[in-house]
Amino acid sequence: MRNTIAYYNAISETYDELYGDEQSDKFSALDLVYGGRVLDVGCGTSLLTRQLEAELVVGVDISMEMIQKGRASAVKYVVATAESLPFKNHAFDSIVSTTVLQDVANPKAALSEMVRVGKKTLVSVPSKSKLDLMGLAKTARIKLKEHFTVGKDRFYII
Numbered sequence: 003m004r005n006t007i008a009y010y011n012a013i014s015e016t017y018d019e020l021y022g023d024e025q026s027d028k029f030s031a032l033d034l035v036y037g038g039r040v041l042d043v044g045c046g047t048s049l050l051t052r053q054l055e056a057e058l059v060v061g062v063d064i065s066m067e068m069i070q071k072g073r074a075s076a077v078k079y080v081v082a083t084a085e086s087l088p089f090k091n092h093a094f095d096s097i098v099s100t101t102v103l104q105d106v107a108n109p110k111a112a113l114s115e116m117v118r119v120g121k122k123t124l125v126s127v128p129s130k131s132k133l134d135l136m137g138l139a140k141t142a143r144i145k146l147k148e149h150f151t152v153g154k155d156r157f158y159i160i
């Protein structure tokens with residue numbers, strides 16, 4: 003995990019320049035995120051969270067530098083790990099997590115945490131990633147309802 007934090011801290015300055023267009027291509031899938039209370043897990047520089055219109059938007063990330071780089075006034079931020087989200091059960095209406103689980107040390111724990119704190123979850127991983135989200139969800143007894151491709155990611159709804 004320390005390596006991941008160091009990596010994202012180091013690229014925070016150039017992340018939007020390098021990946022802004024690629025990530026923006028994926029955000030049409032956000033129509034699937036309902037309003038209300040929304041949590042963005044692995045929010046990074048808020049490329050996505052900035053576009054969300056909702057009653058409450060909270061961004062969680064392990065990299066303080068990524069958060070600082072993209073901090074938006076309408077968003078509340080928490081530095082925490084996806085595997086241990088500091089929120090009560092079903093505290094959020096929607097959870098969104100784009101291009102994050104491929105970097106997470108324990109993606110099964112992260113998925114379980116998202117299900118615990120949210121009511122509906124939208125996650126994506128790069129299509130080229132070897133992470134078997136369907137298999138993982140099965141072992142965690144989580145039902146992934148749909149998956150589809152937008153931009154360079156595969157999206158799943160829980």
Ligand SMILES: C[S@@+](CC[C@H](N)C(=O)[O-])C[C@H]1O[C@@H](n2cnc3c(N)ncnc32)[C@H](O)[C@@H]1O
Nearest residue numbers: 010044045046063064065068083084100102105
């Ligand atoms: C590829 S970036 C995606 C950022 C953002 N979701 C987007 O779509 O632009 C991955 C982000 O996940 C964060 N991350 C990686 N592992 C994490 C973990 N275990 N818990 C929380 N955030 C994590 C990284 O710090 C980084 O900001």
